Amino acid sequence: MWAITEAEGLLELCVAPAPNVVTGCPPKARDESQDCKYLWAVGTDTVPYALEHGDNRNHLSRGYLSHTNLTGGKPAHAGGEMWFIDNTTLVFNGASSRYQPRGLQELDSLAKAFKQCAYKVAHMGWDDGCGRPARILRGEPEWI
Numbered sequence: 469m470w471a472i473t474e475a476e477g478l479l480e481l482c483v484a485p486a487p488n489v490v491t492g493c494p495p496k497a498r499d500e501s502q503d504c505k506y507l508w509a510v511g512t513d514t515v516p517y518a519l520e521h522g523d524n525r526n527h528l529s530r531g532y533l534s535h536t537n538l539t540g541g542k543p544a545h546a547g548g549e550m551w552f553i554d555n556t557t558l559v560f561n562g563a564s565s566r567y568q569p570r571g572l573q574e575l576d577s578l579a580k581a582f583k584q585c586a587y588k589v590a591h592m593g594w595d596d597g598c599g600r601p602a603r604i605l606r607g608e609p610e611w612i
Contacts, residue, residue, distance in 0.1 A: 470537060470540075471537060471538070471539065471541075472518060472533065472537050472538070476518075477518045477519055477522055478516055478517075478518050478538065479516070479517050480514050480516055480517075481508065481514075481515035481516075481517055481582070481585065482585065483585050483586050484555065484556040484585060484586040484587045485555035485556045486552060486555045486556075486558075486587075487555070489506075489552040489555055490503070490504045490506075490519060490552070491551075491552050491553060491554055491555070492504025492505075492551050492552070492553075493551060493553065493559075494551040494559040494561075494592060494604075494605045494609070495603075495604050495605065496604055496605050496606070497604060498603075500604075501551060502520070502521060503521065504519075504551055504552070505519070505520050505550075505551060506518060506519055506520065506549065506550045506552070507519075507520050507533050507535055507537075507538060507547065507548075507549060507550075507564075508538070508547060508548060508549070508550050508560065509535050509538045509539050509544040509545075509546070509547035509567050510544055510545040510546050510547065510567075510581075511538075511539055511542065511543075511544045511545070512542075512543065512544075512545075516538040516539065517538065517550065518533055518537075518538060520532050520533045520549070521533075534566075535547040535564045535566050535567050536566060539567075544566075544567045545567070546562060546564070546567050546569045546578060547562070547564030547566065547567030547568070548560055548561045548562040548563045548564050548567075548568075548569070548601060549561050549563050549564075549603075553588075556586065556587055556588060557587065557588040557589075558587050558588075558589055558590075559589075559590045559592065559605065559609050560578070560579075560582070560589070560590075560591050560592070561575075561591060561592040561601045561602060561603055562574070562575055562578070562591070562600075563600075563601055563603045568600060568601065569601060571594065572593070572594040575591045575593070575594060575601060576591070576612070578591070579591050579612040580612060583612050588611060589611065589612045590609030590611050590612060591612075592604070592605050592606075592609075593606070593610075
């Protein structure tokens with residue numbers, strides 16, 4: 469699996485504020501907010517993230533990132549998508565086919581960990597009907 473590099477937009481989530489992020493709002497309908505959507509993964513030592521769509525993606529087979537491009541296919545605890553409202557505020561989900569969180573409690577734990585890094589945080593919840601993380605925001609974010 470092809471792992472992207474810093475030159476290709478790979479970033480590491482550290483203590484807020486996040487430098488030079490593209491800001492936007494999480495989607496409230498399918499296919500919204502694609503230009504400001506970041507993929508993230510909690511690896512063994514870091515939390516890599518990068519814009520899913522952007523420059524330097526033409527060499528990838530799909531033309532855009534997957535979570536394994538963040539990790540190089542190595543193990544990760546969880547992954548998903550996130551949107552920066554500003555450089556200290558983020559909303560995320562667990563929408564990763566490879567590194568999907570296992571339930572609402574895990575999403576809550578991830579939110580608390582991001583909050584410990586000085587971010588204002590909300591996640592998009594769990595879709596009980598589908599048994600997986602919600603991919604769109606229903607209503608207003610519930611800040612952790």
